[in-house]
Amino acid sequence: MAELNPYLNFADNCEEVFNFYKSVFGGEFLTLMRFGEMPAEYQPAEGESQKLMHVALPIGKHTVLMGSDTPGNMPTPVKGRNFSIAIQPETEEEAKRIFDGLSEGGNITMPLSKTFWSKSFGMFTDKFGIDWMVNLQ
Structure with a gap:
């Protein structure tokens, strides 16, 4: 059976947000990947290499809070509408x-x-x- 998790999107402060959530929920990040760590063919625009491509923080027995910064070539997330449902x-x-x-x-x-991080x-x-x-x- 598939699992559902919230996925949050931010313009450029995802790391700050997730460090705050980590201070509240505790635990350790399962994943913290920056845009600059992507394979060469997916390198980000100048000045975006330190933005978070993906972060995952377990917040319960079966729930992982996930998120990322949005690259500059994509629309800026709108507060209150900056989330997706991630299904695995x-x-x-x-x-x-x-x-x-x-x-x-x-x-x-x-x-x-297929992507460099998943089968599909x-x-x-x-x-x-x-x-x-x-x-x-």
Whole structure:
């Protein structure tokens, strides 16, 4: 069965936000990756290498709070609307079924495809205006 986690997006203060959340929830980051650590073909724009590409903080037995800064070539996140639901399916078939089903009638931002961090990843806004990320490890 797939797992759901909140995914937060920030313009340029994701690290500050997640250090604050860490001070409240405790624990350690499962992942903290900067844009400058991406493979050469995905290098960020000048001045963005220290921004966070992905951070993950466990905040409960089955919940991980995740987030990232938004690159300058993408729209600036709007406070109060700067989140997605991240879903982690267990199989490629489940990833495709969920992606195709939930994105029907919506707007696909990034088609479901292989990335350097996962077997399959895609993003979309469903027909009700909810942002989703499907990430198969």
